[in-house]
Amino acid sequence: MYCIKPWEDLTIQDDYMFKLIMNIKPICLKLLQGILRMEIKDIHYLETEKSMDARYQGKGIRMDVYVRDDAATVYNIEMQVRMLEGTSLFKRTRYYQSMIDADLLAAGADYDDLNKTIIIFICPFDPFGEGRHIYTFENICLENTKCKLQDGTTKIFLNTKGTMADVDESVKAFLDYVNGIVGEDPLVREMDEMIRRIKRENEERVSYMTFAMKMMEERKEGFREGERQGFTNGLAEGKAEGKAEGKAEGVAFSISNMMKNLGVSVEKAMDILQIPADERTKYATLVRQ
Known part of the structure; x- marks a missing residue:
């Protein structure tokens, strides 16, 4: 029988709490900067928990976090707590990409002016089994892997079970926090305090x-x-x-x-x-x- 998870037991892994925390701009901004290892001046929420109805026939999707930065790059951040059967998890990024593009075009963008997009899945499991904390995918030429398609799309999988030294300490601390470990990292402490504060509301x-x-x-x-x-x-x-x-x-x-x-x-x-x-x-x- 389905039971409601007690409010007091919610963590960053739970969709409801994850969306609340990521809707706090400074936290979302700092996390993006850490993951991408680049400075981002500002972000704008296109709509938290963005709901997109599939055009023609198909299913709609509801996004956890949907933002655009000052350079017009669009980000979709999702908490994925389960490894889906077969290749469903990976194909899900393909569907999300198609929905984002359709949304941008519907908003008046031309094909040539489609925003750069980055889809980020946060996973408390290793989706590829290589021990990496981060897996970044772009479209490349198989005959020459140095030749990129430059279609402006990137997919990133963050893995909390990684063992390599391949992400910043702050990002590693965040991934540990997703696993339930509260360290001394300032961003993690800020998230944890905010969750405690929200639970009192x-x-x-x-x-x-x-x-x-x-x-x-x-x-x-x-x-x-x-x-x-x-x-x-x-x-x-x-x-x-x-x-x-x-x-x-x-x-x-x-x-x-x-x-x-x-x-x-x-x-x-x-x-x-x-x-x-x-x-x-x-x-x-x-x-x-």
């Missing part, structure tokens, strides 16, 4: 509980629909398979409903519903039909 507590209750209701509705579908199909077909098929349709309904009403991705909806890893491909297929 009753308004944010109420907001979180409202959000969590809505998620719970979505989950309950999905399982109720599953039971209704299963009962109907079971009577119609007179088989156990009919009931199982109806339940699957009900769970798919719940996933779709949660994506629509809460603006979350199919992966996050299945996280909330606690769908087992070996069943996720089946439900993802049903949702996309």
Whole structure:
């Protein structure tokens, strides 16, 4: 049964708290500067938790953090707490990129003037198994790896389980903090103090509980629909398979409903519903039909 995580137990790994902390400009700015090892004068929030509806037919996405710097580079920062099945995690960056480009073009940009974009996934696991804290990807020529496509797109995966000395100490301290280790780094101390302060704010507590209750209701509705579908199909077909098929349709309904009403991705909806890893491909297929 789905349980609401207590407000007091939320950490930087939890989407809700991560978004609140990253919406504090000085913290977000310092983290970006540390990851990229460059000075950024200022950032502008295009919209925290930016919701983008897929044009034509497709699914929308809701971004954790969506900002633009003073040089017009656009950043999308996401907390990814699960390694998705197969190559889903990596293909997710491709989909996010397409949605960002569509959003920029809809805002009036010309193809030649598309902003430089950097998508950053923060992972409490090693998505590539090489022990790096940071994996940076750009499009290059396979015949000459020094020749870059220069399409202005970059994807970065940060790994909290890295063992190499490949990031700044401040970034390493932040990744340790994602793992639950509070060090003496100034940025980490600032984040931790801010989380403690936020937890004392009753308004944010109420907001979180409202959000969590809505998620719970979505989950309950999905399982109720599953039971209704299963009962109907079971009577119609007179088989156990009919009931199982109806339940699957009900769970798919719940996933779709949660994506629509809460603006979350199919992966996050299945996280909330606690769908087992070996069943996720089946439900993802049903949702996309």
